[in-house]
Amino acid sequence: MSGVNLQGVVKRFGEVQVIHGVDLTIEDGEFCVFVGPSGCGKSTLLRMVAGLEETTSGRIHIGTRDVTREDPAERGVAMVFQTYALYPHMTVAENMGFGLKMTGHPKAEVAAKVREASRILKLDDYLARKPKALSGGQRQRVAIGRAIVRGPEVFLFDEPLSNLDAELRVEMRVEIARLHREIGATMIYVTHDQVEAMTLASKIVVLRAGRVEQVGKPLELYHNPDNRFVAGFIGSPAMNFVSGVAWRGGVEAAGLGGTVVTETDLPPGAVVVGLRPQHLHLAEGSTHRVEMTEALGGVSFIHLTAPTGEKLVIEAHQDLHAQPGSMVGLGFDAEKALFFAADAEGRRLR
């Protein structure tokens, strides 16, 4: 068992640079999730750790070994793919044992490891089947089983649940969490689904356009984001952003109906005010227009348009009768407001 360490890792495809010098340490036994929007480079970064993409510059260490130039098979990693990538002409048992068989392990040992993996993943009834006779969830379990059998130092998951339906996804998420507890190996998991990231991770790495935006524990990122991108990406529905102005007398935001706070240390000038949906509530007044209401039973999300044209989402727990088109007032929890720079970078102002 060992951790993974990236130092100044860069990836270029010809002229195009997709990973811009990533430095990252993943401790032994940690469950690290790479999360970010499509095209942010999270899969590329994972494939570089796996050795499927060459590293243009920088170093990758697994444990104490420098694996930057090593072949995938020599790195001691196992990977689970989004498309399962099972060998279609082999049975489940053969699929799981194939890697070990190829590296010349004795038959008895391979069989024992396959049995162990199938016990962990409850695949005993399916060992003789071909992948095409399995459901999506079972196929992904086999793919995970194939990874377990190899006994790797690091497990790599490349959006393993994206091809499953919503219900199975929840089931498999629990299964993967259990697997991590049971095996305790270092795992790196790529997803664009921030719910998966929040529930599975012991460490989240938020990526944007080939750069690390922030690294931290899930709730740390949620409560204490470093910039507007992370604040908007973590949490569902996303945080509301309203432009405002800071001056001696506090912060004002027209979209929130006036003064946000009356005292501030922020330098005077334009700022962006961030408030999560649960920190907003309906109030007396008629400043904001209701666009629509999403009632989910226990909770409702009310979409509003501010007089400034800014869109806001409110989380409400009581059964509200906010008709689309009607005008309502807006209240908020000023203590919970976060402030960000108004430039493109959107750095957090504290």
Next chain:
Amino acid sequence: MATRTPLSRSIAAHAVLIAYTVIALFPVFVIVINSFKSRRAIFAEPLAIPTPDTFDLVGYTTVLKQGDFFQYFQNSMVVTCGSLFFVLLFGAMAAFALSEYRFRGNTLMGLYLALGIMIPIRLGTVAILQMMVASGLVNTLTALVLVYTAQGLPLAVFILSEFMKQVSDDLKNAGRIDGLSEYRIFFTLVLPLVRPAMATVAVFTMIPIWNDLWFPLILAPAEEVKTITLGSQVFIGQFVTNWNAVLAALSLAIVPVLVLYLIFSRQLIRGITAGAVK
């Protein structure tokens, strides 16, 4: 026509297909029935089915007596199977390299290999003959295998590279992580998945080779390396043609290629319908 029932539609479809089959098989049918008739009967009534009166195996006895027909069969089989083996092996390997690896000149190389489909190899006959003479390969089966391998490769590379592009990258990467060498990935993962395409290529490659008269006539006319098509020619003279023997020889020549076709055809059907049905 929207009111047509599925039954009448299937009858119509079958009628068209049966009509086509009859037309396509008619010449073969005529060859086979006439090979069992006496010379007189062939000319008197070419379309008649052999009766006890007209039934005659003289064609077959001539063929089996005259010349070494088993030798010819064997030569044809060696040439066809040998060429097929090399076409499939090298074609698949080239296709894998072209579809899997990004390297400078990849597209250009693909075009260059596909060019062979458009230029008939027979245009180069003189050069090929000179080359074979120079290398002392005239009147050997090796010469034919080499020429047919060259002839079959362009189509094989072209078809197989398209199919190999469809093999999922994740699958090959899973193999790489499992510690397979590139050769292992090719032979144990990719080849089994493109088997239907291989069968398609095999059939398209095999039939012209089996039927070819041109290269055996030019490169290997000697008695001990004659192929079956060339061997049958002994019965076609400038003034007299022994039709019984020619028809018998042709009927016999159909059998081995038919057997090979049946072996590949199950795969072939899957190859043609690949992607059409899930």
